[in-house]
Amino acid sequence: MASPRTPIxxxxxxxxxxxxxxxxxxxxxxxxxxxxDGVEVVLCPPSVSLTTVSKCLEGHSLRLGAxxxxxxxxxxxxxxxxxxLAGLCRYVILGHSERRHIFGEDDALIxxxxxxxxxxxxxxILCVGETLEENERGRTEEVVSRQVRAxxxxxxxxxxxxxxxxxxxxxxxxxxxxxPCYGPTANAVIGMIxxxxxxxxxxxxxxxxRIQYGGSVNAANIAEFMExxxxxxxxxxxxxxxxxxxxxxxxxxxEVRGLR
Ligand code: PEP
Numbered sequence: 001m002a003s004p005r006t007p008i009x010x011x012x013x014x015x016x017x018x019x020x021x022x023x024x025x026x027x028x029x030x031x032x033x034x035x036x037d038g039v040e041v042v043l044c045p046p047s048v049s050l051t052t053v054s055k056c057l058e059g060h061s062l063r064l065g066a067x068x069x070x071x072x073x074x075x076x077x078x079x080x081x082x083x084x085l086a087g088l089c090r091y092v093i094l095g096h097s098e099r100r101h102i103f104g105e106d107d108a109l110i111x112x113x114x115x116x117x118x119x120x121x122x123x124x125i126l127c128v129g130e131t132l133e134e135n136e137r138g139r140t141e142e143v144v145s146r147q148v149r150a151x152x153x154x155x156x157x158x159x160x161x162x163x164x165x166x167x168x169x170x171x172x173x174x175x176x177x178x179x180p181c182y183g184p185t186a187n188a189v190i191g192m193i194x195x196x197x198x199x200x201x202x203x204x205x206x207x208x209x210r211i212q213y214g215g216s217v218n219a220a221n222i223a224e225f226m227e228x229x230x231x232x233x234x235x236x237x238x239x240x241x242x243x244x245x246x247x248x249x250x251x252x253x254x255e256v257r258g259l260r
Pocket of ligand 1: 008012163170174175176178212215216217236237238239
């Protein structure tokens with residue numbers, strides 16, 4: 001039976017591209033994905049380019065995502081609050097490993113961000129994943145479970161699902177390293193997350209929620225992930241900055257999913 005979960009390919013542009021470069025990249029992707037059906041494409045530019053990219057995407061099916069938010073408004077210099085993103089973006093990346101490890105975001109803050117996103121109608125792309133050391137010590141399941149539980153405990157799972165919330169399994173050791181996770185291994189971890197969601201919420205919600213893989217995805221390896229039954233797409237960093245590469249990832253996803 002075909003999966004009801006529409007595959008989702010999101011490009012995380014991180015701290016790259018000026019406003020004009022972001023416009024050119026968005027226009028290139030828009031043009032490149034014309035005629036490719038059955039894949040939801042999300043562009044996540046730096047916050048300074050959100051308005052420009054939003055205008056580029058008007059009238060198209062591609063979606064806009066922010067890379068972060070702050071849970072409250074007020075005296076928080078440099079931050080962008082959920083209410084400011086509402087109406088502009090459909091998605092927001094939360095809990096990315098760079099936020100956890102470079103900026104010291106802990107599980108409690110990520111939980112508050114998830115709640116703030118949902119309160120303002122934004123669909124989180126909630127990132128979880130273990131470090132290399134945790135992986136080598138066999139702690140993947142423990143770490144990923146803790147991150148999922150901490151972010152979602154007490155969160156209305158139906159609301160998360162209805163807004164189109166996504167979880168991204170991103171092993172930290174695979175991000176930006178050119179060393180992706182083995183497809184079946186990522187599939188097993190994602191299956192474990194789905195099992196956890198069934199207990200946290202319900203089997204119905206767990207089977208409807210989309211869970212992506214992220215970490216050194218490119219056009220040559222996307223099929224290995226999209227062939228896996230539990231994997232519903234990819235969060236793409238470096239390869240999302242190159243129009244042809246990103247478009248090829250979307251095209252390959254549509255091809256593989258069409259066969260699945
Ligand atoms: C990311 O930053 O979420 C990511 C997956 O990066 P990359 O694709 O470059 O590994």
